[in-house]
Amino acid sequence: MKLVSGVLFLLISLQASAGNGVSVMGGEGNADTRYTGISWQWDMTQRWFTDGNWEVAGFWEINLSHWKRDNDNATENHSLTEVGITPVFRLQSKSPVLSGLTPYVELGIGAHLLSNTEMDGRNLSTSFQFGEHLGIGVMFGKGNSFDLGYRLHHLSNAGIKQPNDGITFHVVRFGYRYQ
Secondary structure: OHHHHHHHHHHHHOOOOOOOEEEEEEEEEHHHEEEEEEEEEEEOOOOEOOOOOEEEEEEEEEEEEEEEEOOOOOOOOOEEEEEEEEEEEEEEEOOOOEOOEEEEEEEEEEEEEEOOOEEOOEEOOOOEEEEEEEEEEEEEOHHHOEEEEEEEEEEEOOOOOOOOOOEEEEEEEEEEEOO
């Protein structure tokens, strides 16, 4: 937790030099694995399908997360660190729809590196993993500065090496966009 707090402080302090936002994430995955993380976002300048009230926007996301499984009987590693980079694409309303809330649906597919390939008997085989997520959420506040969402986040090595146990997380994300 100290590492996550330190990196969050670093990312917020660097916001003047680069990036458009920061977020914190938490959730749980299969095998009672807890997920905590932070991410930093950079907006893509291109927008797609801009006719009408909806558009597709995108951003690059770099994340640092920690996975932990509490297992008093474990003789093996029961935590690991993940670093990833993911392009994220959002189908979002161009303006608030309900009481100042701007809804979105998002999809991201990226590359991730793990500090360990095993955790409490789960064998991920490779440090390199593909990560994809499907998410929903709302942006709100002045200029849509705040973002609250849910992600179904899956990581696996896509069969590069066996076994390929993979892992899926249910993640809640809270973000802040710099103005």
